[in-house]
């Protein structure tokens with residue numbers, strides 16, 4: 001591969017409840033980004049039902065891949081590699097994406113790259129022009145993950161702290177369910193919290209701040225909200241979600257800047273569905289000394305998509321780190337990747 005080469009990669013994502021396909025040029029330029037969100041299929045259950053998710057991926061996948069190729073204006077013979085999320089996620093869902101990618105790789109005789117979904121999320125802002133440089137502190141906040149990493153290189157994510165129970169997005173979803181709001185809870189709670197007028201803090205801080213503690217926890221605040229609502233039935237929902245949101249998000253900003261201090265790394269990337277939250281973005285700027293470079297993808301690239309998969313896949317393609325056609329899916333990932 002020489003410097004002027006154009007490399008077109010197809011990305012496939014099916015780890016949870018988004019079926020997605022995308023074409024990316026040279027790992028940085030998104031030519032198409034097709035996402036089908038299965039929210040409407042899972043809404044009545046207030047969470048993702050694995051069996052429904054995998055069946056829907058199966059029905060949707062071929063059409064989405066065809067649309068991604070069409071939108072990019074290319075044909076299959078133009079592809080140099082196919083990248084797919086093969087870890088972590090729902091096993092049945094991951095399998096649909098991986099089998100599709102294997103078929104494409106086999107038929108076109110192009111390399112297959114199995115991608116870590118978490119690493120892909122943290123790559124998302126580099127599809128929007130952010131300068132790809134290491135190391136950086138990565139804060140990953142989604143429905144399934146809440147974790148802090150030192151990212152030293154491609155494939156070298158050092159986990160420094162994660163949630164001991166629920167993920168932050170999951171807490172938004174569960175609180176919304178309890179309050180009779182819609183699924184997913186994050187965007188609904190963010191919107192409703194803006195209408196609060198009293199803005200009193202009703203819940204205690206999540207975990208204290210001993211130096212070097214990068215753990216998160218979200219089951220306590222969920223229970224605190226439930227207990228509070230039972231004893232204070234007259235407090236309006238907007239005040240409750242305002243207070244919940246403040247507490248749920250401020251620990252993320254606290255821990256993030258504690259990591260900046262401890263590791264002396266001033267580049268920050270925040271990614272995952274909860275990174276779409278405007279109040280979190282505000283809190284991160286409030287905590288910043290102004291010296292840090294803070295990189296957050298646009299909202300569309302915060303939630304699950306396949307452009308981030310094709311993007312990080314390119315970095316492995318460039319290094320000739322391919323996956324074997326007999327590679328498998330994994331529900332979890334090893335915590336220290338390198």
Ligand code: KG4
Pocket residue numbers: 016141142143144145168169170172173184185186187190272273274275276277278302303304
């Ligand atoms: O990254 P994502 O699309 O899927 C995975 O979990 O992998 O994240 C979905 C999560 C859901 O829990 C949703 O409630 C949350 O992200 N979310 C938000 C917002 N938008 C989505 N949480 C808080 N504020 C938001 N604006």
